[in-house]
Amino acid sequence: MASFVVECLGWLVVGLFSLYIFQLLRDARRRLPPGPWPPKPLVGDLLDLGEDGQQHRTFLRLSERYGGLMCLRFGIVPHVIISTPEALRAVFHAGEGGKKADGIAGLPSLDVLSAMGHSAHTIFALPSQDGKWRALRKFAAAEMLAPRRISSGAGAQLQTKIVEALHRDVSGHAARGTPVVFRHAVLDNILSLLLSVLYSTDLEAKERAVFRDLIEEIVGMLGTANVSDVFPPLTALDLQGLRRRMTNLLTIMYRHFDEQVALRRRSRDAGEPRKNDVLDMVLDKEEGEWKQEGSLLSHDVMRVLLSDLYGAGASTTAALIEWGMVDLLQNPDVMRKVREELTSVLGDKPLMEESDIARLPYLQAVVKEILRLRMVVPLVPRKAEVDIEVNGYRIPKGTNVILNAWAINRSAGAWPDADRFVPERFLGGETRSYLGQDFEMIPFGLGRRICPGMPLAQKLIPLILGTLIHRFEWELPAEVRESGIDMKEKCGVVLSLVNPLTAIPKEI
Numbered sequence: 001m002a003s004f005v006v007e008c009l010g011w012l013v014v015g016l017f018s019l020y021i022f023q024l025l026r027d028a029r030r031r032l033p034p035g036p037w038p039p040k041p042l043v044g045d046l047l048d049l050g051e052d053g054q055q056h057r058t059f060l061r062l063s064e065r066y067g068g069l070m071c072l073r074f075g076i077v078p079h080v081i082i083s084t085p086e087a088l089r090a091v092f093h094a095g096e097g098g099k100k101a102d103g104i105a106g107l108p109s110l111d112v113l114s115a116m117g118h119s120a121h122t123i124f125a126l127p128s129q130d131g132k133w134r135a136l137r138k139f140a141a142a143e144m145l146a147p148r149r150i151s152s153g154a155g156a157q158l159q160t161k162i163v164e165a166l167h168r169d170v171s172g173h174a175a176r177g178t179p180v181v182f183r184h185a186v187l188d189n190i191l192s193l194l195l196s197v198l199y200s201t202d203l204e205a206k207e208r209a210v211f212r213d214l215i216e217e218i219v220g221m222l223g224t225a226n227v228s229d230v231f232p233p234l235t236a237l238d239l240q241g242l243r244r245r246m247t248n249l250l251t252i253m254y255r256h257f258d259e260q261v262a263l264r265r266r267s268r269d270a271g272e273p274r275k276n277d278v279l280d281m282v283l284d285k286e287e288g289e290w291k292q293e294g295s296l297l298s299h300d301v302m303r304v305l306l307s308d309l310y311g312a313g314a315s316t317t318a319a320l321i322e323w324g325m326v327d328l329l330q331n332p333d334v335m336r337k338v339r340e341e342l343t344s345v346l347g348d349k350p351l352m353e354e355s356d357i358a359r360l361p362y363l364q365a366v367v368k369e370i371l372r373l374r375m376v377v378p379l380v381p382r383k384a385e386v387d388i389e390v391n392g393y394r395i396p397k398g399t400n401v402i403l404n405a406w407a408i409n410r411s412a413g414a415w416p417d418a419d420r421f422v423p424e425r426f427l428g429g430e431t432r433s434y435l436g437q438d439f440e441m442i443p444f445g446l447g448r449r450i451c452p453g454m455p456l457a458q459k460l461i462p463l464i465l466g467t468l469i470h471r472f473e474w475e476l477p478a479e480v481r482e483s484g485i486d487m488k489e490k491c492g493v494v495l496s497l498v499n500p501l502t503a504i505p506k507e508i
């Protein structure tokens with residue numbers, strides 16, 4: 001028996017060694033961008049990634065040695081990391097004859113997303129040539145999150161509702177003298193907004209807290225390094241149990257969607273008035289024209305899309321507002337200037353509205369600076385969908401690519417005092433924006449996969465910040481005043497503070 005085990009171990013070592021030699025020979029011929037060489041057997045550069053949750057900083061440090069376009073190996077999987085605006089521009093101009101083209105519009109397949117068959121339908125896994133991905137994007141961008149849906153009629157009322165609800169929440173804390181946990185307050189209100197847009201419904205406060213925890217856990221799991229992704233031969237074993245856990249979480253999420261659909265079908269069958277929300281639109285399409293097109297938006301596809309939108313929309317916006325409040329609390333002069341502008345423009349008006357945003361240039365500059373400095377999706381994952389020749393290197397089709405957007409937005413060559421919070425840089429002549437045309441600032445990404453939630457976020461961020469500042473003064477809890485805000489950050493899919501920011505409001 002013992003000799004059998006020894007023989008098996010021997011074959012395993014020989015197998016792994018052959019794999020390593022094969023990898024070395026293959027990679028040496030591929031002209032991949034520079035990086036540590038030779039890679040360590042099996043682990044590649046995994047051991048050099050340093051402290052967990054700090055990958056964005058580690059990648060920046062490594063890029064100072066290997067360049068804005070470098071190749072790291074996580075386990076046996078090569079990843080090309082883009083860390084500077086120049087490298088990003090070069091990759092986006094690597095089309096035939098230097099033409100602009102997004103050759104990295106794919107997404108790597110993460111094993112956790114395969115739970116419950118999610119990856120077969122999710123916008124976060126489908127390749128950009130896939131008809132289903134195009135249909136989902138079109139539906140999300142042109143129907144669900146289109147400016148006409150979120151800025152006029154019912155959409156405008158919803159924004160008023162979120163401002164009122166947030167104001168009510170914070171007023172309650174002000175009356176009780178209790179601290180607001182910004183991340184939770186914003187997440188809860190955005191969830192309410194999304195639930196209203198999608199199903200014309202809301203959750204009880206207790207249920208909402210459960211939902212919020214669910215989303216935070218899902219987003220956390222998406223950012224957890226998974227052995228299955230870096231050693232694909234081990235995928236079936238699900239060694240960390242992440243796929244199993246994700247299955248449980250998605251089951252709860254899907255059940256919620258199924259209940260909403262069942263309720264709505266009953267009310268439609270009973271001839272009750274239409275609500276004309278996203279769910280009515282989905283059911284119309286399911287029953288009508290889309291079914292004839294091969295039922296692209298089937299029940300299964302829609303529940304994946306709606307779950308994706310909660311996660312993508314709520315956690316990012318909540319993290320961004322939390323970072324924004326950190327910057328404003330640490331820069332009392334900027335906070336004062338924003339409040340003065342709000343007071344002079346809004347006068348006695350109790351609450352801010354979307355139409356006020358255009359009359360608040362300083363608030364707009366503050367929002368741009370928060371978006372630049374606080375890249376809440378720090379490492380944007382992509383995959384090469386074609387072979388790309390760039391700067392004398394090659395990114396072969398199928399290679400995983402990571403845009404270190406956190407580092408790109410803070411590039412010293414593009415922004416003076418790049419690590420400092422200076423909203424004034426966006427007043428005056430600065431024309432670069434976050435809309436995806438400028439390679440120096442990509443808070444919502446760029447190219448074919450640019451964030452479809454950008455039009456909604458563009459309105460929500462100034463509205464929420466304006467509401468928090470116009471009617472309230474903020475004081476840090478005594479213990480935080482002494483020690484300063486704990487700036488420890490954790491880099492997952494979303495970059496957030498390890499310890500949530502809290503502050504005590506005083507109604508003005």
Ligand code: HEM
Pocket residue numbers: 123124137140145308309310312313314316317320376377380381442443444445446447448449450451452453454456457
């Ligand atoms: C502060 C707010 C937000 C930020 C900073 C943000 C940022 C991003 C970024 C960087 C990407 C990757 C883009 C790329 O690959 O080029 C993305 C993708 C995405 N975002 Fe957002 N986002 C925000 C809010 C939202 C909202 C409100 C929604 C929807 C309700 C949303 C839905 C999505 C979806 C569905 C994708 C995937 C698109 C695809 O792969 O085709 N996001 N977002």
